[in-house]
Amino acid sequence: MPESKKNLNKSPDKISSMFDEIAPKYDFLNHFFTLNIDKIWRSRIRENLELFDFKKLIILDLAAGTGDLTKELMKLSPDMIYACDISDNMLEVLREKIKSNKLSTVNSPAEKLPFTDNAFDVVTVGFGVRNFYELEKALNEIYRVMNKNGILVILDFFKVNSVKAKIFNLYSGKVMPAVGNFLSKSKTKAYSYLNQSISDFLTVDEFITLAKKTGFTLLKSENNFLDVVNTIYLKK
Numbered sequence: 001m002p003e004s005k006k007n008l009n010k011s012p013d014k015i016s017s018m019f020d021e022i023a024p025k026y027d028f029l030n031h032f033f034t035l036n037i038d039k040i041w042r043s044r045i046r047e048n049l050e051l052f053d054f055k056k057l058i059i060l061d062l063a064a065g066t067g068d069l070t071k072e073l074m075k076l077s078p079d080m081i082y083a084c085d086i087s088d089n090m091l092e093v094l095r096e097k098i099k100s101n102k103l104s105t106v107n108s109p110a111e112k113l114p115f116t117d118n119a120f121d122v123v124t125v126g127f128g129v130r131n132f133y134e135l136e137k138a139l140n141e142i143y144r145v146m147n148k149n150g151i152l153v154i155l156d157f158f159k160v161n162s163v164k165a166k167i168f169n170l171y172s173g174k175v176m177p178a179v180g181n182f183l184s185k186s187k188t189k190a191y192s193y194l195n196q197s198i199s200d201f202l203t204v205d206e207f208i209t210l211a212k213k214t215g216f217t218l219l220k221s222e223n224n225f226l227d228v229v230n231t232i233y234l235k236k
Contacts, residue, residue: 008196059080061125123151130156155230164228204232219235
C-alpha cells in the first residue's frame with residue numbers, strides 16, 4: 001500500500017513552526033495564488049454537506065489553519081465545530097476571524113486526537129492531509145472519532161502526471177515558492193516545502209485506496225482544478 005513518501009520532513013515540530021511563521025500572510029497568499037478560486041472550492045463543500053439530513057451536526061475541521069473552511073462550515077449552523085491544528089499562530093488568526101460560542105479550537109496532531117470515539121458527524125481536512133506525519137495512522141484516528149455513517153471530506157492537492165498538471169507544476173514549482181517566500185519573509189522557505197509536498201504526496205486513486213483500507217467508503221471525488229486540486233467525499 002503506498003504511503004506518502006518520506007523525502008520531506010513532516011514532523012509535527014517542523015510543520016507547526018513553519019506554519020507559525022507564515023500565519024500572518026497565509027490567507028492573503030492563498031487567495032492571491034488561486035485568484036480567490038479556493039473560496040469556491042470551500043463553498044462547494046458546504047453546499048454538498050447541505051444535501052445530507054443531519055439530525056445533529058458536530059464537526060471537526062482538522063488541520064484547520066486560519067479557518068477559511070471553518071468559517072464556511074459555520075454557515076451550516078452546526079451544534080459545534082472543533083477547529084484543530086498544530087500551529088498556535090494559525091489558530092490565533094482563526095479565533096480573530098470567527099467569533100462564536102459554537103467554536104472550540106484545539107492544538108493537536110492528527111495522529112493522536114484528544115476526542116472520544118464516535119464524536120463527530122462530519123470531519124473535514126482542507127489542504128492539510130498531505131502534511132500529516134503518519135497518514136495511515138491519522139486516517140485511523142479520524143475513523144475512530146467519527147460517528148457511524150459520518151462524512152469525511154478531504155480537499156487538497158494530489159500528485160498527477162498529466163500534461164495539465166505539468167503546467168501547474170511549473171507555476172507551483174517556480175512562481176509560488178519565489179513569491180510566497182519573499183512576501184511571507186519565510187526563513188524556513190515554507191512555500192518551497194508546500195510545492196514539494198504536492199509531488200511528494202499520493203495520487204487521488206492511491207489516497208482513496210488507503211482510505212478504503214482504513215474502512216471508509218467512497219461517496220464521490222470532484223476534480224476542482226487541472227486534476228491537481230480534488231475534493232474527496234468518504235463515508236464511515
